[in-house]
Every structure is written in structure tokens, then in C-alpha cells.
Amino acid sequence: MKYHFIVNPKSRSGMGEMIWTMIEPELKKRRVDYQRYLTEKRRHAEKIAAGITADEQEHMIVVLGGDGTVNEVINGIRIPEKVTLGYIPIGSSNDFARGLNIPKDPMEALNIILDPRNIIHMDLGVLTAAGRQRRFAVSAGIGFDAAVCHEVCVSRWKVLLNRIGLGKLSYAVVALDRLKKDRPVRMTVILPGGMEQIFEKTYFAAFMNLPYEGGGFKFCPEAVPSDGLMDVVIVHGLPVMKILCLLPLAFWGKHVGFRGVTLLKCRKVQIKTSIPFPLHTDGEPGFPRREIAAALMQSRLNVITG
Structure with a gap:
């Protein structure tokens, strides 16, 4: 399945862009089929997620950002049960990652996404x-x-x-x-x-x-x-x-x-x-x-x- 990476480059005072430049070579090395989207302003991640899921088919979406970026993405998703969400935490609070035991280290989080061992059906x-x-x-x-x-x-x-x-x-x-x-x-x-x-x-x-x-x-x-x-x-x-x-x-x-x-x-x-x-x-x-x-x-x- 194709991975859709929604990246907030300004997350944590510009850390988002730096983390993406570290992750992208690994995706190419592993020959992962992916597409990257960079957010440009508030609520942009919501529009991106809405566009990805407009066909109401199954999709794999990966968020690089903070809890606010996750919030925008879940509000844009058309049919939640048809989407699998991965998360690479970059924000200040990272309560989403903390509550779901997602590693802080970006490469560890990426490994879990590319080789998922545990997927939950999460309430919204x-x-x-x-x-x-x-x-x-x-x-x-x-x-x-x-x-x-x-x-x-x-x-x-x-x-x-x-x-x-x-x-x-x-x-x-x-x-x-x-x-x-x-x-x-x-x-x-x-x-x-x-x-x-x-x-x-x-x-x-x-x-x-x-x-x-x-x-x-x-x-x-x-x-x-x-x-x-x-x-x-x-x-x-x-x-x-x-x-x-x-x-x-x-x-x-x-x-x-x-x-x-x-x-x-x-x-x-x-x-x-x-x-x-x-x-x-x-x-x-x-x-x-x-x-x-x-x-x-x-x-x-x-x-x-x-």
C-alpha cells in the first residue's frame, strides 16, 4: 500500500522539516512507495487528508508533527475505518504518542510504521x-x-x-x-x-x-x-x-x-x-x-x- 506522509515542517520550531530530511533517504533506501505533503498553514493538513480520502478507499496516512497536526488530519479523513494512521511525534506535548506508546525517536517510530506489529481500532x-x-x-x-x-x-x-x-x-x-x-x-x-x-x-x-x-x-x-x-x-x-x-x-x-x-x-x-x-x-x-x-x-x- 502507498504511504501518504503529511509533514508539518514548522512543528516544534522547525524540527519537522529537519526530521523529514532524515527520514526520506530511509524510505528511498527501502524502496517504499510514498507521497509527501508539506503543510503550509493552519488547517492545511485537514485539507490534505480530505483530498487523500475523498475516494473513500483504504489509505495509509503517516503524520509527522504534533498533536495539533494529528487533530487536523483526523478532522479531514472522510471515512475513518478505511484509514490506517501512523505517527512520528515531533510536537511539544506529544500526548498522542505518549498515550499509544509510540517511540519518541523518529527512526524507531518509522520502523514501527513500516513493519506494524500492533494496530488498534481507536475511538474518536x-x-x-x-x-x-x-x-x-x-x-x-x-x-x-x-x-x-x-x-x-x-x-x-x-x-x-x-x-x-x-x-x-x-x-x-x-x-x-x-x-x-x-x-x-x-x-x-x-x-x-x-x-x-x-x-x-x-x-x-x-x-x-x-x-x-x-x-x-x-x-x-x-x-x-x-x-x-x-x-x-x-x-x-x-x-x-x-x-x-x-x-x-x-x-x-x-x-x-x-x-x-x-x-x-x-x-x-x-x-x-x-x-x-x-x-x-x-x-x-x-x-x-x-x-x-x-x-x-x-x-x-x-x-x-x-
């Missing part, structure tokens, strides 16, 4: 807000975590830390700053069957398909990407000082069980907040909303894992 989520839908592979969120994702996208910290190979720490740096600025809200969570739960002083809710988001925060340690369920984490009713203590524990998933950290499993959920809250899908920011819905799609995507 979809976030609906104001009549618009956006798919997600890693996670989506409303509130504090989305505000962090938005600020990281424009933060000088991300550029500086990327230069020394510590880009994922930009999420932690921005998170500490956001805690001083953000105010919690009243959140109503509506589960399948119409059951409602109300959470006072809520900082955020995250809808997780994989265990990690935000550069390695293990918010939902038991999330499995092929079990047909979303793991939802809601952080509420906590003073800022306690959240500051819990955030480091979340890197190892040790925040679970503390009062104010609620975990749910469901296939779909509706959220209403007392004021508009920022959104994100796989770290890509969206406009603040008061009402959203998150659910798993019926279609699944074939993904090569480590």
Missing part, C-alpha cells in the same frame, strides 16, 4: 458547540485546561522551551499563571438518560480518549482508546493552593481519589456553565461557550501503536 471523539463539530483523538476540554492550551499557542515560553527540548513544560508554566487569573464556575453535567450532576466552583472538565493531555498530565490514568467510552475528569470545589499541590501529582496520575476530582466514564455528555468557558480539541483552542456536548463517534480509526 467529537465536540459539538454552537452547532459546529470538531473531532478529537487525545482529549477535549472546557475551562482551565482549554485556557492553558490557548495561552500556550501564543506564549513565548513554548518557543523558548522548545529550543532546549523542554517544550512540554510550557503547559506547566502557563498553568501556574492561569490559576492566578481564572475563576471557577457552576457547571451542570448531563449524562446519558438525562441524569444531571451540578458542580460548584468548577475549574474544568476534560473528555479523555487517552490518559494524557497538556504535555504529560495523566488526568485519566485508566483511559483506554478502544473501549468505547470516554473518561471525563472534573476538577471542582478546591482552593487554588490545593490545586497547586495536585497538579504535580497529576503527572503520575496520583491526583485520583482526592476530594474535588471527579472521574466519570460515558459515551456522551453535555455540559452547561454559568458563564462562557474556553474550549479545546487536542490542544487546539476554540471560542468560549456556555453549552457543549462531547461524544464518541460510531466510526473508529485504525492506528499503528508501539
Whole structure:
């Protein structure tokens, strides 16, 4: 089968282009049938994926980039179950790779793609807000975590830390700053069957398909990407000082069980907040909303894992 490589050359401050120049000679050496596509601007990877899959036939797509590039590709794919996705992680957070045990080393990741031993049928989520839908592979969120994702996208910290190979720490740096600025809200969570739960002083809710988001925060340690369920984490009713203590524990998933950290499993959920809250899908920011819905799609995507 022909390999379609979608490459974000600007990923991780230009690392994407450098990695591709290292990988392409290996493809030629192995006589791999491939085609390369370079992204030029935001949402370009989505258009490329849509073009590749427009014939609704089976395809092998390989992404070189970060979680944002993966998000664009999955939103462009026409029929997910007809696509097998490979991933070579180059981004700052790489939560997609971390959650699927895909090696950080580009050549190791390439070897797994060219000689796949493990392919899972991965769930895909979809976030609906104001009549618009956006798919997600890693996670989506409303509130504090989305505000962090938005600020990281424009933060000088991300550029500086990327230069020394510590880009994922930009999420932690921005998170500490956001805690001083953000105010919690009243959140109503509506589960399948119409059951409602109300959470006072809520900082955020995250809808997780994989265990990690935000550069390695293990918010939902038991999330499995092929079990047909979303793991939802809601952080509420906590003073800022306690959240500051819990955030480091979340890197190892040790925040679970503390009062104010609620975990749910469901296939779909509706959220209403007392004021508009920022959104994100796989770290890509969206406009603040008061009402959203998150659910798993019926279609699944074939993904090569480590």
C-alpha cells in the first residue's frame, strides 16, 4: 500500500522539516512507495487528508508533527475505518504518542510504521458547540485546561522551551499563571438518560480518549482508546493552593481519589456553565461557550501503536 506522509515542517520550531530530511533517504533506501505533503498553514493538513480520502478507499496516512497536526488530519479523513494512521511525534506535548506508546525517536517510530506489529481500532471523539463539530483523538476540554492550551499557542515560553527540548513544560508554566487569573464556575453535567450532576466552583472538565493531555498530565490514568467510552475528569470545589499541590501529582496520575476530582466514564455528555468557558480539541483552542456536548463517534480509526 502507498504511504501518504503529511509533514508539518514548522512543528516544534522547525524540527519537522529537519526530521523529514532524515527520514526520506530511509524510505528511498527501502524502496517504499510514498507521497509527501508539506503543510503550509493552519488547517492545511485537514485539507490534505480530505483530498487523500475523498475516494473513500483504504489509505495509509503517516503524520509527522504534533498533536495539533494529528487533530487536523483526523478532522479531514472522510471515512475513518478505511484509514490506517501512523505517527512520528515531533510536537511539544506529544500526548498522542505518549498515550499509544509510540517511540519518541523518529527512526524507531518509522520502523514501527513500516513493519506494524500492533494496530488498534481507536475511538474518536467529537465536540459539538454552537452547532459546529470538531473531532478529537487525545482529549477535549472546557475551562482551565482549554485556557492553558490557548495561552500556550501564543506564549513565548513554548518557543523558548522548545529550543532546549523542554517544550512540554510550557503547559506547566502557563498553568501556574492561569490559576492566578481564572475563576471557577457552576457547571451542570448531563449524562446519558438525562441524569444531571451540578458542580460548584468548577475549574474544568476534560473528555479523555487517552490518559494524557497538556504535555504529560495523566488526568485519566485508566483511559483506554478502544473501549468505547470516554473518561471525563472534573476538577471542582478546591482552593487554588490545593490545586497547586495536585497538579504535580497529576503527572503520575496520583491526583485520583482526592476530594474535588471527579472521574466519570460515558459515551456522551453535555455540559452547561454559568458563564462562557474556553474550549479545546487536542490542544487546539476554540471560542468560549456556555453549552457543549462531547461524544464518541460510531466510526473508529485504525492506528499503528508501539
